[in-house]
Amino acid sequence: MWTFFHKLGSPPWLYGISGTILRYLVPLTLIGLAVGVTWGLLFTAPDFRQGNSYRIIYIHVPAAVVALAGYYVMATAGAVSLIWKMKMADIAMKACAPIGAALTFVALVTGAVWGKPTWGTWWVWDARITSMLILLFLYLGVIALYEAYDNKEAAAKACAVLSLVGTVNIPIIYKSVDWWYSLHQPASIKFTGESTIHASMLYPLLLMIISFYALFTCALLMNMRGEMLARERRTKWVRKLAEDKAR
Amino acid sequence: MNTPGTALFCARLLRRQLVLAARRPVDIGNPLLFFAMVVALFPLGLGPAPDTLADFAPGILWIVALLSNLLTSDGVFRSDFDDGSLEQLLLSPQPLYLSVLAYVCAHWLVTGLLLALVSPVFALMLNLPATGIVALFFSLLLGTAVLSLVGGIGAALTVGLRRGGMLISLLILPLYMPVLIFGSAAVKAAVSGSPAAPYLAILGAMLSLAVALAPIATAAGLRISVDA
Amino acid sequence: MYFDSFAAMLSMDGHGAYVWSAYAITLVVVGALLLVPLRRQRRLLTELSGELRRNRGAPSQGPSVKEEDSHASGT
Numbered sequence: 120m121w122t123f124f125h126k127l128g129s130p131p132w133l134y135g136i137s138g139t140i141l142r143y144l145v146p147l148t149l150i151g152l153a154v155g156v157t158w159g160l161l162f163t164a165p166d167f168r169q170g171n172s173y174r175i176i177y178i179h180v181p182a183a184v185v186a187l188a189g190y191y192v193m194a195t196a197g198a199v200s201l202i203w204k205m206k207m208a209d210i211a212m213k214a215c216a217p218i219g220a221a222l223t224f225v226a227l228v229t230g231a232v233w234g235k236p237t238w239g240t241w242w243v244w245d246a247r248i249t250s251m252l253i254l255l256f257l258y259l260g261v262i263a264l265y266e267a268y269d270n271k272e273a274a275a276k277a278c279a280v281l282s283l284v285g286t287v288n289i290p291i292i293y294k295s296v297d298w299w300y301s302l303h304q305p306a307s308i309k310f311t312g313e314s315t316i317h318a319s320m321l322y323p324l325l326l327m328i329i330s331f332y333a334l335f336t337c338a339l340l341m342n343m344r345g346e347m348l349a350r351e352r353r354t355k356w357v358r359k360l361a362e363d364k365a366r
Numbered sequence: 367m368n369t370p371g372t373a374l375f376c377a378r379l380l381r382r383q384l385v386l387a388a389r390r391p392v393d394i395g396n397p398l399l400f401f402a403m404v405v406a407l408f409p410l411g412l413g414p415a416p417d418t419l420a421d422f423a424p425g426i427l428w429i430v431a432l433l434s435n436l437l438t439s440d441g442v443f444r445s446d447f448d449d450g451s452l453e454q455l456l457l458s459p460q461p462l463y464l465s466v467l468a469y470v471c472a473h474w475l476v477t478g479l480l481l482a483l484v485s486p487v488f489a490l491m492l493n494l495p496a497t498g499i500v501a502l503f504f505s506l507l508l509g510t511a512v513l514s515l516v517g518g519i520g521a522a523l524t525v526g527l528r529r530g531g532m533l534i535s536l537l538i539l540p541l542y543m544p545v546l547i548f549g550s551a552a553v554k555a556a557v558s559g560s561p562a563a564p565y566l567a568i569l570g571a572m573l574s575l576a577v578a579l580a581p582i583a584t585a586a587g588l589r590i591s592v593d594a
Numbered sequence: 595m596y597f598d599s600f601a602a603m604l605s606m607d608g609h610g611a612y613v614w615s616a617y618a619i620t621l622v623v624v625g626a627l628l629l630v631p632l633r634r635q636r637r638l639l640t641e642l643s644g645e646l647r648r649n650r651g652a653p654s655q656g657p658s659v660k661e662e663d664s665h666a667s668g669t
Contacts, residue, residue: 145628152624156617161597171606175616182620201586218627225623232616236609256540263536267527273594277523280586281537284519287579288541291572295544302551334624341631348638361642 128205130347131356137340145337151330158323166320175233177324181331183226183251187289189219189335190254193261194286197279207343209275210350212282213265214342218335220258227251246300250293257285271350375460376468383472386445393441397434397477398484404430405488416493423492424553427502428509431481432542435510438477439517440534442469443525443588452525453592462585470518470581478510494557501556501566508569509549515573515580516541522587526594545572 126132159177166173193215200208230248231241242248261278268274351357387394408426412418419426446452455465485506486499494502520538527533552565597606604610 160613160617165607170609172609172612174606174613178617178620221623221627225620228619229616232612232619236612253540253543256536260537260540263533264523267524267529267533268594270594273526273590276590277587280519280583280590281523284541284580284583287575288544291544291575292540295547299547299551334627338627338631341628341635345631345635345638348635348642352638352642357642358646361639361646364639364643 128207130207130351130354133207134344134347134356134360137344141337141340144333144340148330148333148337151326151333155323155327155330159327163320163323169237172233172236173320175229177327179226179229179233180324181328182222182229183247184328185331185335186219186222186226186251186254188332189215189222190257190282190289191286192335192339193219194282197282200275201279201283206350209272209279210343210346211339212279213275214339214346216258216261216265216278218338218342220255220262222331222335223251223255223258227255244300246297249300250296253292253296254289257289261285372460372464375458376464379465379468380472383469384475387472387476394476394480397438398480400434400437401430401481401484402488404433405492408492420493420495420557423489423494424498424502424550424557426492427485427489427494428506428546428550428553431478431485431506431510432513432546434481435477435513435517436535436539436542439473439514439521439538440524440531442473442518442521444521447525447591452588456589456592462588463581466518466522466581466584466588467577470514470584473518474511474514478506478514481510482506494553497559498553498557501562502553504566505549505552505562505569508566508573509545512545512569512572512576513542515576515584516545518584519580519587522584522591524591525588526591545569548572 155177160174163174165171193212196208196212196215199205200212227248230251234243235241261281264281265271265274265278268277348357348360405426408422409419412422443452446455456462458465482503485502489499489502516538517534519541520534523537524534548565548568552562552569555565556562604614606613
């Protein structure tokens with residue numbers, strides 16, 4: 120157990136193993152996404168109330184789910200890096216932020232595009248949309264803080280503290296935004312409610328959620344590999360890698 | 367030099383901060399002036415109709431209070447960081463949690479408390495019904511304390527950065543949102559005749575959570591900033 | 595296959611523009627998520643190998659090389 124933990128802290132080992140993982144995970148992810156998208160777009164019946172526009176949920180929901188989960192991954196990595204001072208946790212935390220921000224952005228944009236034909240407007244200050252917007256701000260705050268520091272070690276620590284503060288706050292923000300919306304719910308927008316989703320629609324959605332998790336993992340590992348190389352560029356193992364490439 | 371007890375130390379720290387603030391009355395006056403000016407902007411932007419203003423008054427007053435708190439929170443640790451006394455504080459045997467609390471408390475006394483005290487004047491100017499004014503006062507009293515505590519985290523994380531001013535708003539504004547929601551809701555409830563106490567209770571709950579946790583994060587942020 | 599024809603698939607009863615543009619935006623972002631780190635990594639390695647080739651002429655390796663034992667060969 121502990122040897123595994125120590126290995127996890129060793130960049131060359133992690134670089135090697137992540138390369139092996141990626142070799143299998145990237146094709147699997149791409150196949151999963153392709154199958155899920157084709158299934159969702161072409162082989163499911165349209166929702167009886169929303170028509171075909173509901174097909175956007177096959178990317179909207181997974182992006183939103185993984186974006187939120189990504190914040191917790193980031194905060195966990197931040198906690199690990201603060202407590203055990205693990206270099207790799209630092210790198211993982213830093214790599215999470217842009218991915219999470221991109222997925223949150225996707226969730227917001229697809230939500231807006233879905234809202235136009237469904238609600239007749241691009242944007243409503245609905246509880247979930249507003250919470251996602253705040254999540255995007257939280258991610259961008261972490262990125263901005265990291266970029267503001269010249270000393271990258273201190274930057275990682277500061278971001279770890281900020282993401283932990285954010286983790287405590289996310290449930291509070293979500294609850295208060297939810298409550299705020301229930302107070303102000305405009306009469307003009309009628310919710311379709313949690314329309315019981317049909318099994319034939321659920322399976323492709325589940326596949327897409329799993330694929331988006333895999334996509335997050337792939338992007339995370341790839342970002343970490345780049346960061347590892349950049350940070351360790353003066354060490355022997357990176358030079359060896361570069362030499363192998365030069366041949 | 368004998369070391370004072372922790373309580374005495376914090377009391378002195380608080381007194382020192384207050385004396386420093388009192389020596390520069392302009393710094394105390396600035397947030398209030400800012401508050402007054404931004405409040406004056408709203409009738410210009412929204413039109414002077416008393417009914418519209420009264421409708422928006424809870425939100426306006428709360429957002430402006432939030433902004434003036436935000437602008438001052440940048441400076442909580444700034445001067446002490448620059449002259450090195452913050453480093454001394456970190457090296458002292460006193461628990462940093464309580465020292466941080468003293469700093470934040472001083473900040474709240476010279477901004478949040480004063481804002482709450484003058485807010486009824488601006489509430490009248492914006493035509494807020496009299497029933498809402500008590501709720502506004504108490505919600506600002508509780509809410510600005512939360513804002514000061516959360517702002518302290520942002521201040522601690524950015525104190526070592528030269529261009530911290532804009533950054534701190536990006537970091538802590540998302541964290542301010544729950545306070546804004548419940549603060550303005552308390553005032554609105556009071557205006558519409560329902561009890562404001564539940565909202566104030568939620569603000570109180572936020573305050574207790576913030577008192578318990580925010581100084582820990584602030585202390586960690588200060589250590590990072592001083593080490594860097 | 596739910597749709598009868600290719601044209602029906604594109605139009606999706608009038609919702610096609612929304613659906614397809616949402617998917618297109620997602621494709622761009624997801625593609626960027628995967629390609630940006632990959633390109634960065636490639637560029638770094640190319641840069642480093644170029645640096646090494648240039649330094650090979652010099653007899654001694656730079657003092658900046660850290661002797662660090664690696665648990666496994668990094669491949």
